[in-house]
Amino acid sequence: MVKVRLEHNILGANELLARKNRNIFSAQGLLVINLMSSPGSGKTTILEKTIDSLNGRLKLGVIEGDLYTDQDAQRIENKGVRVIQINTEGACHLDAGMVDKAFQELPGDDLDLLFIENVGNLVCPAEFDLGEDLKAVVMSTAEGNDKLTKYPLIFREAGVILLNKIDLLPYTDFSLERFREDLARINPSAPLFLVSGRTGEGINDWNEWLLREVSAKRA
């Protein structure tokens, strides 16, 4: 009997491709944001509102991850922004290989800002580096306070956090104070934006922050 030590990184293949993506994005001075959340927290609506405000000021591109449909990609396309759909056919997350392929199909190499909308899921996407600059995690007040402590890894990994459906605050048991306390324990450094995709509240602050990040990436 022999024992063979391998110490083989199970996510190694993905991490290699993520590095390749990151090099390509950086060479173009392109800021890439991996947008993650649970299903129904409002990623696509926030994206629509963001496009409304930034289209014309920045050249935007979107890679849309979805299990089977192109409903979200249609919504983005209606805004006149370049979008590529990835259907994961049941897979619970995007990986760096899917993003590599989709990015090659995205027309033009003059983008300033690329959003990658991940599959709605707070578990698996946290584990897969896509080569992005920042992970943006969206959570909505309707989901309840406990999501933060139940899924600490994704919030820990976040470079920026958006609390959505802030307009529903008076109608839920969500405690903004407790949310801030929990967040300080899990991720004290990520900027937090309180937004409403429906009313547009807070979207402007988020967009101004994005503009600064795009400039910093270019410099």
Place this chain on the structure above:
Amino acid sequence: MHELALMQGVMDAVRDSAAANSISKVSKVGLVVGKLSMVLPDSMLFAFEVISAGEDLFQGAVLEIEEKEVICSCQQCQQLFTRQEQHIFVCSGCGSNQVDIIQGRELYLDYYEGD
């Protein structure tokens, strides 16, 4: 949720290495899984059984998973500490939230045994 795909990668790595080392029978495969990794050991065991079924190389092989507890290091007081109740990333010594995760995110194929 993606354990089956991950396990396929593990088995491929074992198959490649076994072929290179003239090993025709694998008796044990050892993984290291950190408790912060988004992988469920039970699902990995299930995936291992499903994939290895009917394959001579893995006939009778067992999967051993070593789970690694989450350990953080405090940037303020340098204390090492393990997971607290709800608050994984708060120092149990000084209460600081400026901490580094030094263990718990592992996910690798450590070794296999065979003849």
